Amino acid sequence: MVDTPTIDETVLLPRLKAGDQAAYAQAVEAYSAQLYHVALRMLGSEAEAEDVLQETFLDAFKNIDRFEGRSQLSTWLHRIAANNALMRLRKKRPTFLSVDGLTGEHDDGNGSQVPKQLYDWCCLPESELLTEEARAEMRAAVEDLSDALRVVFVLRDIEGLSTQETADVLDISASAVKSRLMRARLALRERLTAYFQGAGPEETR
Amino acid sequence: MNPASDSEKEECRRLLDGLSLYLDGEAEAALCAEIEAHMAECENCRIVVDTLRKTVLLYREESPAPLPSDVRRRLYAALKLEDYLVTGKGE
Incomplete structure (x- = not known):
């Protein structure tokens, strides 16, 4: 289990929605190692895990306005990362299980x-x-x-x-x-x- | 899974579904008691439970890899957050 730095999402989220770059960096620092690890274990490839990591934060920051806070920010980020990884697996094995x-x-x-x-x-x-x-x-x-x-x-x-x-x-x-x-x-x-x-x-x- | 009677095999299979909950401490008391009583009688099921527990432990004990510093650097670059990289942790 990855040791995630303590982060107060209720404080961070409004700053993210306001486009605060320092808040972006804080979210990246808090969650990047764990999301990378998930992608690496899902995909078995460091290069692909890195791509998923970058896509996850790019998607998340682009769509942060749509995040309503019904789940934790970390859960939402995991969902984006897991879906990105699953989509890559599906492309590699098109006849296998779909998302x-x-x-x-x-x-x-x-x-x-x-x-x-x-x-x-x-x-x-x-x-x-x-x-x-x-x-x-x-x-x-x-x-x-x-x-x-x-x-x-x-x-x-x-x-x-x-x-x-x-x-x-x-x-x-x-x-x-x-x-x-x-x-x-x-x-x-x-x-x-x-x-x-x-x-x-x-x-x- | 057991060189035993059909009814005993049935018991092994029935308890199998509850083993994960049992290992996570989420099984109800009655199920725990049933599994433990069965394990005392069934060597094969005892081995399955012990090796299942050990399997989970081995994965949990594997220390998580920290984010490699070059991956971290490229991530900050992709997000146009390079200005915050120097003040971050882990470098």
């Missing part, structure tokens, strides 16, 4: 969720769990989730947004967030279990 498909409940594209891998890797030493290779496998596993599951997992478990915040960002129900988070976690557990079983000292099952 509109995010409102569906059963289209995660990650198949059966019944656990198959039953190797208990919890007790592996940190030196094996935290290798660079393991980290790369963790990132690849997230990138292989369907868009609908990945965006929920990134916002909830990597960025630490609450269920309701995630629901607000994606404009889906809290129960849809919970259900997708569960499916994402199970898919990642399956993948990491297979990986650590291969990486572990010996097979115990």
